[in-house]
Amino acid sequence: MAEAVAKKSTAIPSKSSAAATRTRAAKQSKRGQIAILLFLLMCFVASLYVFKMTMDSAAISSNLPEPRPSEPSDAIVKESAEVEKLGSDFSGMTMSTTLAMQTAGMAEQIGRLPVASPATLSPPPPPPAFQEEAYEPDPPVIRVKAVMITEGDSMAIIDVEGEESGLLVRRGSKFSNGDARITKIDSKGVTFTWMRKSYPVAVER
Numbered sequence: 662m663a664e665a666v667a668k669k670s671t672a673i674p675s676k677s678s679a680a681a682t683r684t685r686a687a688k689q690s691k692r693g694q695i696a697i698l699l700f701l702l703m704c705f706v707a708s709l710y711v712f713k714m715t716m717d718s719a720a721i722s723s724n725l726p727e728p729r730p731s732e733p734s735d736a737i738v739k740e741s742a743e744v745e746k747l748g749s750d751f752s753g754m755t756m757s758t759t760l761a762m763q764t765a766g767m768a769e770q771i772g773r774l775p776v777a778s779p780a781t782l783s784p785p786p787p788p789p790a791f792q793e794e795a796y797e798p799d800p801p802v803i804r805v806k807a808v809m810i811t812e813g814d815s816m817a818i819i820d821v822e823g824e825e826s827g828l829l830v831r832r833g834s835k836f837s838n839g840d841a842r843i844t845k846i847d848s849k850g851v852t853f854t855w856m857r858k859s860y861p862v863a864v865e866r
Contacts, residue, residue, distance in 0.1 A: 805818075816829060851864070
């Protein structure tokens with residue numbers, strides 16, 4: 662009986678120590694979570710602070726007045742004026758030298774050329790007048806279909822291209838608005854004149 666009581670008394674302290682251990686572990690876990698949350702909060706605050714400082718510096722830099730260009734000193738202005746004057750003087754000397762050389766060359770050329778008196782000078786001949794070539798139309802195209810020669814007369818039957826066909830003509834007959842005239846009819850064919858030129862046409866066989 663005494664042994665059972667002793668066992669119970671020893672078993673109770675062991676259970677209480679295990680519960681205390683779990684309680685301490687839970688507290689430590691909560692502390693660790695709280696520390697992590699505090700660290701994250703501090704990082705967030707620090708980032709906000711850095712962002713605010715950046716924006717303030719940008720605003721300050723934008724509000725600053727632009728730096729004015731520094732004005733050249735009197736010595737630099739005087740030196741620039743002297744250089745410009747020296748350049749203009751050199752340019753004037755160069756132009757004068759070139760003009761003098763050109764004048765000397767022209768004088769030498771004039772001295773070598775013979776000088777003619779105004780009386781011997783003759784005006785240049787006038788340009789030739791433009792002569793338009795006279796347009797000469799082509800003679801009419803005729804075909805001699807038949808020739809009839811008798812003792813007292815000779816006739817021919819001709820076709821004029823673009824005009825009449827089967828035209829009966831004799832020596833002296835005219836066609837093509839009177840510009841063409843029959844001058845000869847023989848056994849070989851017909852001869853007519855056009856623009857003062859003669860054109861023989863053989864009879865078709």
